Amino acid sequence: MKIALLGYGKMGQVIERIALERGHEIVLKKDENNTFDGLSNADVAIDFSVPTAAVSNISSCFHANVPVISGTTGWLEHYDEMAALCTAKNGGFISSSNFSLGVNIFFELNEYLAKIMSKFDSYSVDMEEIHHTQKLDAPSGTAISLAKGVIENSSYTNWTLEKPEAKQIHIEAKRIGTVPGTHTVTYNSVVDAIEIKHTAHNREGFALGAVIAAEWIVGKQGIFTMKDVLEF
Numbered sequence: 001m002k003i004a005l006l007g008y009g010k011m012g013q014v015i016e017r018i019a020l021e022r023g024h025e026i027v028l029k030k031d032e033n034n035t036f037d038g039l040s041n042a043d044v045a046i047d048f049s050v051p052t053a054a055v056s057n058i059s060s061c062f063h064a065n066v067p068v069i070s071g072t073t074g075w076l077e078h079y080d081e082m083a084a085l086c087t088a089k090n091g092g093f094i095s096s097s098n099f100s101l102g103v104n105i106f107f108e109l110n111e112y113l114a115k116i117m118s119k120f121d122s123y124s125v126d127m128e129e130i131h132h133t134q135k136l137d138a139p140s141g142t143a144i145s146l147a148k149g150v151i152e153n154s155s156y157t158n159w160t161l162e163k164p165e166a167k168q169i170h171i172e173a174k175r176i177g178t179v180p181g182t183h184t185v186t187y188n189s190v191v192d193a194i195e196i197k198h199t200a201h202n203r204e205g206f207a208l209g210a211v212i213a214a215e216w217i218v219g220k221q222g223i224f225t226m227k228d229v230l231e232f
Contacts, residue, residue: 001019001024001025001044001214001215001218002025002026002027002041002042002043002044003019003024003025003026003042003043003046003214004026004028004030004038004039004042004044004045004046004061004066005026005028005029005030005045005046005048006028006030006045006046006047006048006053006057006061007030007031007047007048007053007057007072009031009048010203011048011203011207012029012046012048014204014206014207015046015048015211017207018207019211019214022211022215027042028041028042028045030049030057031049039060039061039064039066040066042064042066043066044066044067044069044217044218045061045066045068045069046068046069046070046071046210046211046214047068047069047071047072048071048072048210049072050072050074050136051072051074051136051137052075053072054070054074054075054078055075055078055081055082057070057072058070058085058093059085061091062082062085062086062089062091062093063089065091066091067091067092067093067217067218067220068086068091068094068095069099069213069217070093070094070095070096071096071098071099071206071210073097073137073140073144074136074137074141076141079095082095083223086223087223092217092218092220092221092222093222094213094217094223094225094226096145096213096225096226097140097141097142097144098141098142098145098181098206098209099206099207099209099212099213099226100205100209101205101208101209101212101230102200102205103142103183103198103200103205103209104209104232106183106196106198107149107226108232109196110146110149110150110185111153113185113194113196114152114153114154115153115154117154117194122189122190123188123189124188124189125150125154125156125187126164126170126171126188127143127146127159127169127170127185127186128171128172128174128182128183128184128186129142129143129171129172129173129174129181130174130175130176130179130181130182131174131175131176131179131180131181131182132175132178132179132180133175133176133177135175138161138173138175139159139161139171140173140181142183143171143173143183144171146183146185147159147171150169150185156169161173180201180202181198181199181200182197182198182199182200184196185197212229213226216228217229
């Protein structure tokens with residue numbers, strides 16, 4: 001499989017190593033100073049760039065008939081626009097806040113727990129996410145996905161970084177050292193607390209999941225999620 005890497009920072013470099021170990025070829029490594037030369041030779045593109053580059057990267061892939069795996073966060077106000085372009089171009093697209101296999105299992109657990117807890121008004125939910133100091137967006141895309149998972153399965157209506165109002169989920173976003181990513185969902189009552197937590201030890205899990213998603217999407221048309229890839 002021939003892969004175009006759109007974004008060649010720390011994540012892009014780990015993705016490159018894992019892709020090569022799995023027998024794939026890298027035909028383009030693009031950062032903000034490069035062109036898209038070589039994109040047309042790719043079977044699939046993996047985008048781990050920055051929010052300001054994501055839309056250009058993704059749209060260029062669809063125009064070149066190259067399916068896209070996008071792990072960039074902070075650009076999702078343009079998601080509907082990119083999804084419409086994917087459909088118009090008969091493209092393939094997976095955008096996820098987190099491609100880690102463990103995190104996607106955590107997403108499923110979070111939704112299941114939210115359904116159970118929605119029956120118990122004595123508990124309130126809040127979230128905490130911790131990442132390295134170089135992470136640009138806050139809260140993390142993963143934390144937002146977790147909040148949406150609760151909202152879709154409960155009476156909560158929104159999330160906030162500020163002091164929460166009624167039916168809002170408070171997210172505490174922390175930036176500490178070189179932490180790859182830790183996410184905690186806590187249900188509190190006056191008598192006890194229920195907590196689920198995912199801790200990433202390194203970037204390997206994110207990168208492996210993205211490569212697995214890229215392997216899966218080649219030859220497919222449509223807009224998919226990691227639920228499709230992992231057959232949840």
